[in-house]
Amino acid sequence: MNDETQRLPNLEKRHVEKLQAVFISHLHKDHVGALSFLAELGYQGPVLLSETTKDWLPFTDTLQFVSFQTTQQAVWQQVTPNLKFIWGNSGHVLGSVWYSVLFQEKQVFFSGDVSLTSPLYPVDAPPRLVYDVAFIDSGNAGQLINNLGSKEEIRQLIAEESTLSFKIESKFTSKCVEILLYLFQTTKTNLFVDEAIEQWLHFHWKHRDNLLKQTQMDLQNLLASDRLQRATKRENGVYFLTKEQFLATKMEDSLNRIPFKNHLDTSDIYYVSTYLGATKTIYFHNEACTADTTLAEIIALNQTGNWKDV
Ligand SMILES: [Zn+2]
Ligand SMILES: [Zn+2]
Known part of the structure; x- marks a missing residue:
């Protein structure tokens, strides 16, 4: 969590006992800051991440890190009998990825942080599947940035x-x-x-x-x-x-x-949301977003109010 008090997520031992896998999108603190907390709570399962992200980690001994090469073509990987995933490059930072996860018949998309038009890093389009849930980075919601x-x-x-x-x-x-x-x-x-x-x-x-x-x-x-x-x-x-x-x-x-984005802005959020077309979309990474925030509300956040430009 990115706030001043550095709050930890509401995780308890009883949650951690049920965890089958942890997926790391990239090494920014708001996405990995609770890893040691997870280790404290006794998590012993795999922590999946890209090789580049693993190389950036300051510690690798407290958890079971399982890495994959982002330069290799992504294929579905089975983690447990009821859990498999595919990753793609997310363009947000060196080695960052998104995940498409099939868990107990439910198809879930987790974007991590995404930059659609990075001039530095590759960006992969997610597979077109029927998504039950999509978690979409909305870090630059309310803005249109070039x-x-x-x-x-x-x-x-x-x-x-x-x-x-x-x-x-x-x-x-x-x-x-x-x-x-x-x-x-x-x-x-x-x-x-x-x-x-x-x-x-x-x-x-x-x-x-x-x-x-x-x-x-x-x-x-x-x-x-x-x-x-x-x-x-x-x-x-x-x-x-x-x-x-x-x-x-x-x-x-x-x-x-001077504005600069390496998250999705309003136009990008609209694009990714409609591309995935998930039954339920959960926007995160913006104070204006809660679990119930809708795409219409994100569009309404747009400070310029100039929908023509989108
Ligand atoms: Zn980030
Ligand atoms: Zn972030």
């Missing part, structure tokens, strides 16, 4: 003020990698990263089989370029930092305010 337009806006701001330093708040997400690569290709500006983001880029290179072909080449060029530098002091350029560091310019806010 990442290319946002990257272009960032580039223009930088071009206008070439003697300033800019900061882009960075985490272990696709956003910082995507903007780094875009600015590398479209500007001449220096790009500064802290140690964490440098490691994040090298982790991408290590798992470059999970990247689209063009992105592999772009990343190779970026890593070899002297325009990519470790941030040590304040100079003119763009900084990708995981923590507050020696930077406070007027421009910082304007960069962070």
Whole structure:
């Protein structure tokens, strides 16, 4: 759970005793933060995840992790006699996947976090099945976001003020990698990263089989370029930092305010919901969504109110 208090899910031993398998979509904290809690509650079954996600895990000994290669073609895998699944690349972050699960005659789709149009990672379409339940990421519900337009806006701001330093708040997400690569290709500006983001880029290179072909080449060029530098002091350029560091310019806010999605926005939610056509759809990853939220309500959330654009 992504809130300040870091609440754990309402899981008790009696639930865990019934668990046959745990599916991990990707390693962001809101999706795996309760794994050690699960181990504490005595879970001993398989925890399924992609090989890249497993490589990113800080610990692998407390639970029984069972990994699969995201570069291989996905086929149905049997976990227990009444449980089988297929995975696909979800485009949200390096090694992230969605799951289509058949459990006791019920067909369930779990999206994890999804980005439909990632320029970095492959995205697979789920099999067209009759879904009883679909869990759909609605992280950017209420918004219509065009990442290319946002990257272009960032580039223009930088071009206008070439003697300033800019900061882009960075985490272990696709956003910082995507903007780094875009600015590398479209500007001449220096790009500064802290140690964490440098490691994040090298982790991408290590798992470059999970990247689209063009992105592999772009990343190779970026890593070899002297325009990519470790941030040590304040100079003119763009900084990708995981923590507050020696930077406070007027421009910082304007960069962070530029919208960017690596979740489904309203238009994407509409597309994925109608594509899957599940009997029951449960939207998650947005404070405005509860277990009862409908697609119509998500569309109504749209702040622009301009349905023509969708
Ligand atoms: Zn995520
Ligand atoms: Zn998430």
